[in-house]
Amino acid sequence: MKISELAAVTQVPTKTIRYYEQEGLLPEAKRSANGYRYYGQQDVDTLIFIRRCRSLNIALSDIRKLVEVQKQPQGCCSVVDDIIAEQLAKIQQTQRELAKLEASLTALITCEHHKIQDCSILQRLKQAECC
Template identity: 40%
Template sequence: MRIGELAKATGVDVETIRYYERAGLLPEPARESNGYRAYGIGHLERLAFVRHCRALDMPLEAVRRLLDFAAQPEADCGDINELIDDQLGRVRARIESLRALERQLAALRAQCGEPHAARECGILQELVAAAHGEACACHEPEG
């Protein structure tokens, strides 16, 4: 199959496929006599694996390591567990960061209850105050 067909079959953009090839995540395909790249089922399966890992927000280096493990089925999976634990830690940290952002936005939203003229908007007043280096409702004072 050609790169466009591979892209369609996996939902991965053509440029991303080329990037994965350059990054060594996807083996270079054979070339047809006309110079077109010829991708096979192995490329499709590997690209689907990479796509799934990326959907789990794994960094490319982690994906590369997982591909190495997949190629060595007799290897101990302890390092795989550690890799997933690390990713889980990153996700949990991001969730906590998003919760803090949610609290900040809720505090900011509470500054303006009813629609009225922008010059009287508590949200804008808070944002302008913060831009001037003043305390704002969405950030707790440091102390």
Template identity: 55%
Template sequence: MKISQLAQATKVPAKTIRYYESIGLLTPPSRGENGYRYYRARDAEMLIFIRRCRELNIPIQDIKQLVQVQQNPEASCATVDFIIAEQLQRVRQMQQELNQLERTLNSLVTSCSSEQIQDCCILQSLMTVE
């Protein structure tokens, strides 16, 4: 299949597919005499795998490792387990940071009862050095 067909089948833009190829995340496809890229079903499967990893915000370097470990089906799952546990920890850290951000914004939004910019407690608070 051509890149446009692969993009449609996997819901990954053609530009992103070319990027993944350029960084070595996706194996470059064969090319016809006309220069078109031709992909196989295995490429679509791998691209869907990569897309799902990106949906989980797994970093590109970790996805590269996940792609590489698939080359040896007999190997231990330790690398996969570690990468996923590490990503879970990053998500939990982000949740804590977002909760703190929410508390700060909530405090700001409820701090100002002024009608004029010159008396705005929110702007004054944002200009204050902590």
């Protein structure tokens, strides 16, 4: 299939497919005599895998490792476990940071004044210790 067909099947833009090829996440496509890239089912499977990893916010460097380990099906999957555990820890840390941010914004949300010069939100944001 051509790159446009691959893009439609995998729901990944052609520009991104080319980028993944350039980065070595996808093998270089076979080319026909007219220069068009052609892809097979393995490329579809790999691209869907990459897209799902990206939806989990896994870094491209880690996705590269995950793609590589699949080339050795009898190998140990500890690399996979480590990558997923690290990603989960990052997400949990982000959740804690977002909860703090939410609490800070909640504390700021109400201003009893109706003029900028008297705005308590702006006053609190100017303080050294805020929120």
